[in-house]
Amino acid sequence: MSELIGVQREFAPNSICFGCGPANEKGLKIDSYRIEGGLRTEFETSSEHQAFPGMINGGIIGTLLDCHGNWTAAIAIMDQREEEKPSCTVTANYSVKLIRPTPLDALLVITSKVEELFEDRALISMELHAGEKLCAKGEGLFVSVKEGHPAYHRWH
Numbered sequence: 001m002s003e004l005i006g007v008q009r010e011f012a013p014n015s016i017c018f019g020c021g022p023a024n025e026k027g028l029k030i031d032s033y034r035i036e037g038g039l040r041t042e043f044e045t046s047s048e049h050q051a052f053p054g055m056i057n058g059g060i061i062g063t064l065l066d067c068h069g070n071w072t073a074a075i076a077i078m079d080q081r082e083e084e085k086p087s088c089t090v091t092a093n094y095s096v097k098l099i100r101p102t103p104l105d106a107l108l109v110i111t112s113k114v115e116e117l118f119e120d121r122a123l124i125s126m127e128l129h130a131g132e133k134l135c136a137k138g139e140g141l142f143v144s145v146k147e148g149h150p151a152y153h154r155w156h
Helices: 007-011 058-081
Strands: 033-035 038-044 050-052 089-098 107-117 121-130 133-144
Touching (some): 038 058
Antiparallel strands (some): 089 133
């Protein structure tokens, strides 16, 4: 997927977010791409992402789903408003269901889709696969913030 520019690098190249910030040298730096109805990303794990030998930490999985879902909402709201760039969105709530241990040596594929879209928020579902196996899924509500919110300028 490296031939494309992910939405994070396109719209927030200076973001320091641990999960999706291109400017965070120690972060996960996910790069999400448009698919019909949502976004898709691939993530290669490293040994420091382990909870126990050979298996990925649940917090890393939660971060991947949270950031990917947040960007899915930002892009959906941007498209709905017919804007050129997304407004900053934040997580109002999200949940993660860890279905099976996620292996270290597998390419993780995370997909998301918009379940409900409102003027300033979106309900997003996310799935994380390792190979053909669904390892985790989640759902989140992400909200577009207004001027005055501490996160308002974080992507710009």
